[in-house]
Amino acid sequence: MKNPIMIITKGYISKAQAEELSKLNMNIAILYTFSGISKIMENRDETLQIKSMINISKCSNLKLINYYRPVIEGINTDEKTIRHVAKIATKYCNASIISGIRLNSYLSKVLDSLDIDIPKKYDPDHKVLLPETYEKIKKIFKETKKEYPTFKKTSCGVSYAFNMADYNGHSARIYYCNPNCSSYKTCIGESKIGFCTTDCPNYNRCKEESKRKISKSYFRGLLKNIGAENAHFEILEHYIKLDGQYWQEEVSYLRHITKKNIKADSLKKREDERLISM
Numbered sequence: 076m077k078n079p080i081m082i083i084t085k086g087y088i089s090k091a092q093a094e095e096l097s098k099l100n101m102n103i104a105i106l107y108t109f110s111g112i113s114k115i116m117e118n119r120d121e122t123l124q125i126k127s128m129i130n131i132s133k134c135s136n137l138k139l140i141n142y143y144r145p146v147i148e149g150i151n152t153d154e155k156t157i158r159h160v161a162k163i164a165t166k167y168c169n170a171s172i173i174s175g176i177r178l179n180s181y182l183s184k185v186l187d188s189l190d191i192d193i194p195k196k197y198d199p200d201h202k203v204l205l206p207e208t209y210e211k212i213k214k215i216f217k218e219t220k221k222e223y224p225t226f227k228k229t230s231c232g233v234s235y236a237f238n239m240a241d242y243n244g245h246s247a248r249i250y251y252c253n254p255n256c257s258s259y260k261t262c263i264g265e266s267k268i269g270f271c272t273t274d275c276p277n278y279n280r281c282k283e284e285s286k287r288k289i290s291k292s293y294f295r296g297l298l299k300n301i302g303a304e305n306a307h308f309e310i311l312e313h314y315i316k317l318d319g320q321y322w323q324e325e326v327s328y329l330r331h332i333t334k335k336n337i338k339a340d341s342l343k344k345r346e347d348e349r350l351i352s353m
């Protein structure tokens with residue numbers, strides 16, 4: 076398998092386990108969740124987590140990416156916590172991905188019962204991260220280690236780690252995302268010029284990739300693979316507009332193969348997604 080393989084964990088990874096994974100030599104990225112809430116909310120021993128990151132970081136065939144998530148206002152957004160995470164992540168990881176929390180009614184009740192004030196902007200369908208909080212975390216990470224990269228999207232961080240352009244074509248989102256979406260400002264930024272900035276270490280690679288053209292017949296062939304050979308679509312300058320309703324997996328397949336952003340009219344909601352949103 077040539078594509079990146081991602082393992083998401085906050086658990087303990089021993090030296091032997093890390094070495095075993097490394098021996099596979101299969102473009103493995105470990106997305107290690109470490110966001111300053113190990114003890115308070117995750118029932119995890121931070122010392123073992125740090126040890127895990129040390130073990131992984133010593134393996135040459137593994138990429139180690141820090142998942143600073145979920146970011147929850149008032150829980151892990153204070154300067155002391157951010158500096159603590161930054162100190163450890165910048166020492167052992169290749170990059171950090173910072174993202175918010177998707178707050179369904181169950182989690183809302185849990186936070187409520189703990190007397191934790193939840194920002195009104197949180198919603199059950201998006202991982203909401205306030206733009207000012209992202210900027211604050213990014214700034215502290217940069218102060219800790221100037222060249223250390225931080226990302227908002229998983230695919231951006233993983234693509235960077237494997238020296239490739241973002242396989243989800245996120246830079247095109249500005250052209251179709253809804254400005255009323257609670258995450259709009261975080262994803263797109265205030266400047267309305269797309270959420271990619273030249274300070275992203277992957278900027279030139281993604282820009283080059285975005286210039287690559289694909290033909291209608293090639294895309295039609297990919298649609299055939301998902302049984303949608305006769306679908307209506309339009310190849311626009313920044314993304315591909317696909318008429319109709321699709322599963323997320325179908326859209327992801329098209330995105331990952333073409334490296335273009337695909338915008339379907341709507342997505343079918345899977346049962347697990349419906350349950351998460353409840």
Ligand code: SF4
Nearest residue numbers: 231271275277278281
């Ligand atoms: S340039 Fe944009 S799409 Fe590419 S990795 Fe950076 S933020 Fe993501």
